[in-house]
Amino acid sequence: EAGVVQSPRYKIIEKKQPVAFWCNPISGHNTLYWYRQNLGQGPELLIRYENEEAVDDSQLPKDRFSAERLKGVDSTLKIQPAELGDSAVYLCASSSRDSLYEQYFGPGTRLTVT
Amino acid sequence: QKEVEQNSGPLSVPEGAIASLNCTYSDRVSQSFFWYRQYSGKSPELIMSIYSNGDKEDGRFTAQLNKASQYVSLLIRDSQPSDSATYLCAVNMDNNDMRFGAGTRLTVKP
Numbered sequence: 001e002a003g004v005v006q007s008p009r010y011k012i013i014e015k016k017q018p019v020a021f022w023c024n025p026i027s028g029h030n031t032l033y034w035y036r037q038n039l040g041q042g043p044e045l046l047i048r049y050e051n052e053e054a055v056d057d058s059q060l061p062k063d064r065f066s067a068e069r070l071k072g073v074d075s076t077l078k079i080q081p082a083e084l085g086d087s088a089v090y091l092c093a094s095s096s097r098d099s100l101y102e103q104y105f106g107p108g109t110r111l112t113v114t
Numbered sequence: 115q116k117e118v119e120q121n122s123g124p125l126s127v128p129e130g131a132i133a134s135l136n137c138t139y140s141d142r143v144s145q146s147f148f149w150y151r152q153y154s155g156k157s158p159e160l161i162m163s164i165y166s167n168g169d170k171e172d173g174r175f176t177a178q179l180n181k182a183s184q185y186v187s188l189l190i191r192d193s194q195p196s197d198s199a200t201y202l203c204a205v206n207m208d209n210n211d212m213r214f215g216a217g218t219r220l221t222v223k224p
Contacts, residue, residue, distance in 0.1 A: 033212070042118075042202050042214030043158065056211055091157055100165065101146060101206055105157040 002026070004106035006092050012112045018080035021109045025073070025094030032069060033103065034077050035091040043091055049075065082113045117141060118205050120215035128223050133190040135218050137203030140184070146206035147179055147186045152217065153199045162188060193222045 005024040013019050025032050030051050035043035046065065047057040051072040060067065064083070069075040079086055089110050093103040120137050127133045135149075146165055150158035164170045164177040164186065176189040186205075190197055200217040207213055 040122075040216070042204075042216050045211055045213070048211060089157075100163065101210065101212075102148065102160055102163050103204075103212060104160060108157045 004092055004094055004104055006106035006109055008109055010110050013082055015084055015113050016081040019082055021077045021090050023075045023092030023106060026104055029094035029096045031095045032075050033093040034067060037089045037091055084113050087111055087113045117213040118203055118215040120203050120218050122216055123219040124221055125218055126221045127193050131193050133193045133220055135188040135201050137186045137215055138184055139205045141207045144205045144207055148204040149177060149188045150202040150204060151199045152202055158202055195222045195224050198222050
């Protein structure tokens with residue numbers, strides 16, 4: 001079974017530029033999560049989807065961040081415009097009710113904003 | 115108060131010893147608890163999940179849960195240098211969102 005797929009793996013952009021991250025969850029997993037992880041810290045939830053519905057986006061900085069999960073499968077997380085403080089690793093994870101919400105992570109996208 | 119707290123470490127143990135990692139959480143109604151291992155530059159990897167009070171063993175790993183004390187721990191027996199990593203405690207909160215601790219960095223010395 002394929003794991004969670006993310007792209008790109010690395011991204012370097014200048015501040016004020018836009019950037020987008022893509023995630024394809026494990027087949028059959030209806031719950032998808034986007035996390036941000038700063039160095040030396042645990043992952044911080046940005047948004048959680050149940051199928052195509054965003055059920056918790058309270059931690060998403062909505063002035064510059066947006067996300068979508070069309071058709072309840074793939075998801076895209078966008079930042080526009082990026083700021084220096086957005087440099088971090090962006091992780092996507094998925095889970096299913098059948099697996100008691102054990103979350104499985106993709107490899108992440110390391111974003112550097114210069 | 116942080117929702118999930120862990121000692122940041124670093125925790126250093128000799129090869130073959132038992133490594134003990136601890137975690138406390140604030141939400142009394144949490145029902146699901148997880149331990150993830152994260153190697154440097156890699157993403158978190160699920161190694162244990164526990165849902166009821168007591169111990170759960172899987173190979174060299176034992177997870178322990180005490181809901182009354184809001185405490186969960188991970189024991190690694192016969193520690194190996196390959197166990198050197200950061201261990202993240204994660205708690206599924208009442209609203210079904212996962213909250214992670216900052217992680218404990220473990221070093222196993224040969």
